Amino acid sequence: MDKIILNACRFYGYHGAFQEEQTLGQIFVIDVELSVDLQKASQSDLLEDTVHYGHVFEVIQRHAEQEKYVLIERLAGAICDDLFEKFQPIQAISIRITKENPPINGHYTSVGIELERSR
Template sequence: MDQITLTGLRVFGRHGVFAHERENGQHFVIDLVLTVDTHEAARTDEVTDTVHYGEVADAVAEIVGGEPVALIEALAARIATAVLAFDGVSRVQVTVHKPQAPIAHEFADVAVTITRARAEV
């Protein structure tokens, strides 16, 4: 199978365990790796024969900007479920980065990565 990769989708959301995270919000960064079959799209050169990554990005942005969750694990699972609903996606790897996580130490990033297949949802 082939892959479509979307890296660094930055969306403002209000997810977190603490009240100030939900009140103030912060930016989350999403990376996706979609497992797809691109044979037909390569043959026809038609966007309708592949997974439209712009539509996937819109769906993910709506989730991240939508109803808050406490854990980025839960956010990643919501994203995976939505992406697997797109025709042609058989598997997805979702990484949710929380670069402004409330940690008392200097750090570069906090991220959770999950992998889900269509049969697992």
């Protein structure tokens, strides 16, 4: 299946299980791969024959910056649900959400989750 990919989209949000996360916020890095049949778009060169990744970005941004979730698993699930609802050509979604600075003691580059969903 063909893919539309949004890499390393960065948002400032207030998601987390700890009060500090919900009050101070932090940066969330979100990667999304959308499985979409792009054959028609690859031949027509018409925007209406694909999924507009600018509109996809806006959906992700709204959830990441305007909503508040305790779990990043729920943030990812809400994004998937919304993308499936708004963009019928999407057949499957892989989404990765990373926190670079969660409030846990230790040495690491980041922590995160990845979900894979399909219709």
